Amino acid sequence: MIGLNALLEQESGCQPEVCGLRLIESAHDNGLRMTARLREFEVKDLSLTQFFGFNTETFSLAVNLLESFLSKMDVPPKQLGCVGLSCFYLAVKSIEEERNVPSATDLIQISQYRFTVSDLVRKEKIVLEKVCWKVKAATAFQFLPTLLFTHSREFQQKALL
Template identity: 40%
Template sequence: MGVRMKIHSGIDAKHLMRMLGESLQKEKEQWKSVFHKKNGDGHMDSLGQHRDEAISWILCLNTKFHFTPETVALAVYLVDRFLLLVKVPSKYLRCVSICCYYIAAKTLEEDEVIPSTGDLVKGSDYECSVSEILRMEAVILNKLSWNIKYVTAIDFLHIIHSLLMCYYPQLLNGLSNMTPSKHLAILTQKLLKCLSDHQITTFRPVTLSLSVISHELEQITPNWLSIVMMMQQMTEVDSGSLIRCREQTGRFLAENSMLQTGYSFLRHGSSCSKALKRKAEEVEEDDDIYEGIKRLYNEDFGIEMRMSCGSEGMYQDIDQLSAVSAM
């Protein structure tokens, strides 16, 4: 993976299934969970807390530099992978974080939007020199053996969401002023926020993505559980992991007032709104994320997504996934 995923209108479910199979295989080869040890009193090592503060800083930093969600997710992955290899004193975590952020940008972003090292340091308001950034960047790349092309939770989010739009084209019909790109923007905001919790990122990227999606489906359709079960089978996520991840992401999103989106339903008193009993409110979105995702879905060009219908086709494609993953 490691290159920005392009999922455009007109892409069919067969190709998406192949992309999913290839991503699952890469995840199997690449992913290692970072567990932060507990102290004798049962509390989490302070490194986990400092790591979360550094990741939150990256998310805040991205409001200035406006890199893509893929870049942010890759930066978080690089931080966690480096922490798996090196015991980093907390005072150096911000330096590690900004370097991983810069490495991710140079890997995924267009050259013209990547700032110089000096501009990056100045724009981040981080008290360090350009030479310190360059030195730390070299350390990180060497420790990672220059292997920085990883599949992330954002990559899986795009694939799974596109599959949902293929197999359930009616999924968003009951929502007011909702498009696939707007819906994906909502999911992206929540997923990126979840990456700032080290306990959540102990789960596989695909498990985290499916967990965030499942919470969102629960709000918009009474049939959410059957859809999630099919997506679970498709993504090879075991039930125990998904349940535990849902519990943690649900608790985290609730604590950060992000669990309920407040969708506005078209038909007052419809089956969805009755079953879910959600208060209709306007959805506030991150403009940068939304605009980028609009381009991903080619909505600016007025191209409608070609969608196949129902779960029958999904089950047929699931049967082919194991063979695709093995390729």
């Protein structure tokens, strides 16, 4: 298990930019800009992790990558599906065993999006550049067991006193 200090150090460089997230939260739904509602729909689409039987950690990393990217880039709503699937695919390739990683073609088909493998690869590269190639980000999923373990030990120590 990674220690709390190590996770905090890793997290500092991987968090979405607050000002970018505030822009999304304050945007009005006019079909031209990213909104909180569109972001929520895309996060729901990342539930492909359940379809494939992937780790919860994969979902958590995909959401982290998506939010980091959206906080740095003004993504037109029509490109959101490709961005979301790119973040998902990066997370899958980062967390899951190689033998369980679907092909890009299969992933696009199953997700029912209308873009090509080259579109997906191009978006992956853009996402990687914007998150400074930090795919192994500290996520809420990693913090939870560490915090529970830390608090459990503190509780046990207090009980012994």
